[in-house]
Amino acid sequence: MNVSEAARQALREAMDRLKAGNPLRTDGAFTKENLYKEAGISRATMNRATDIRAEWDQYVAEHGRRTEGEARRDTDIDSLRKRLRDKTEECAALRRKLHAAATVIAALHHDNQALREHLDSHSGKVINLDSQRAK
Template identity: 55%
Template sequence: MERLLAGRPTCTDGRLVKENLYREAGVSRATMNRAHRILAEWDRRTAATDARTPGEARRDDELQELRAELRHLKRERTQLQGRLDASATVIAALHHDNAALRQQLDTQTGTVVTIGPPRSE
């Protein structure tokens, strides 16, 4: 029991389950089921550890951190997409204005006067 709770199993995967308890002890399941005092202690001690091995606890902590980072990156991506959409709208409006001004310039007719050199006094 101590090896399992310490995260140092020798015969099992280290999960805090009764199957691993009797395998680590080297006894049959029937023998384990007759050891009521040991089972009560096992239940008491695994309830306090949330039935997770140290490796599982590290994995769960890492998953929690990665999920938080993913939420942050999704939020940032959404903000950047909004900025990109706004920029595309502004560019489209400027392109439209530019095309309209070019068309207006092409349709204008007028007299072009050449300005000569300045007069010397």
């Protein structure tokens, strides 16, 4: 079955736009549905252009179904996920350190309180060390 030269030209231009990531009528995904819609022809007309369809199938097999924009987006998402994972681990480590520091501070506060009570019970007063150092 023959396909008009205009339909063939429309399919080739549609392929070029899809490959370049500049679709006019579709979302730009590498699908046959987008190919015929981008070309502005029917699916039946595209199916009769077996040589162009074979070129399309070969291109998709070699380059995958993702457009350059989709591949770039997926790479960016992977990079952001890694950064998020790293920051989450960093936050967890800092949270553990903060918890440990709070535990130590609480223990020191308790010890300080106990020492003050001990001093108060034995000498009756707490001596300010800063005033003693000045002498």
